[in-house]
Amino acid sequence: MINLKDSIRYTNVVSKNYAFHYNDMKEVLDEFGSEIKKLNLHKNGPLFYSMKNVPMDEIMSVELFMPVVEENITLPDTMYYHSYYSVENMMSTTVWKDYEQDTELAYSALLTLMNQSSLNQTTPMYHVIFSDDSFSYMQVKVGYEKKGEE
Numbered sequence: 001m002i003n004l005k006d007s008i009r010y011t012n013v014v015s016k017n018y019a020f021h022y023n024d025m026k027e028v029l030d031e032f033g034s035e036i037k038k039l040n041l042h043k044n045g046p047l048f049y050s051m052k053n054v055p056m057d058e059i060m061s062v063e064l065f066m067p068v069v070e071e072n073i074t075l076p077d078t079m080y081y082h083s084y085y086s087v088e089n090m091m092s093t094t095v096w097k098d099y100e101q102d103t104e105l106a107y108s109a110l111l112t113l114m115n116q117s118s119l120n121q122t123t124p125m126y127h128v129i130f131s132d133d134s135f136s137y138m139q140v141k142v143g144y145e146k147k148g149e150e
Contacts, residue, residue, distance in 0.1 A: 002113055006092040006141055008126060010045050010067040013085040016078055017052075019061045032064045039075070041068040048128040087123055092141040099138060103127070106140040119144040 014036065020028050029047065036043070045067030052061040065085065073081050093109055095102040107125065114121060123143030130137055 001093065002109060003092045006090040006139075008048065008085065008087040008090065008128070008141065010065075010085050011083065012044065012069065012071055012073075013065050013067050013082040014039075014041065014073065014075065015063050015065045015080045015082065015085075017061070017063050019059055022058055022060050025060070028062075029064070032066070035079070036066050036068065039073070041066075041070050041073065043067070044069045046128050046130050048126055050124040050126050052124055087126070087141075087143055089122070089145060090126075090141045090143050092139050095138045095140060103138070103140060110140065110142050114142075114144055118147045120147055 016032060016035070018028050018032075033047070043066060047064065047066050049062045049064045052063065053059075065082075067085075071083070075081055091110060091113065093106045095106050110125075111121075113119075121142055122145050126141040128139040128141060130139070
């Protein structure tokens, strides 16, 4: 199922850019989480990231984001603070189990719907990871507009 009325809206978001081999995703996510903890910041929403490239050479370029409780944060030069992070006019679908395989299916479904509906992609693909001790899932989101609205 695809939700055509979605968005991303968070306050006090910390982000960092990474480039890495796709097999290193877990280590990069762990590293980012460790950096957030070292800065004494407290999570206030789900981790999410934007795919800045199609990893044809197996190297992913992503920006990781984490909403935090704290405001007016001093960060290292490699990290960024967004008082408000908002992306509107998005469509999304949910990936429940096999993230690697099902993410490809999610991309295909979203891009096929855009093509069939005469829509343009306006953002990179975003992955929003929801998890607790017993359950996790991921939403894949992408911004769009009707062709001719550029």
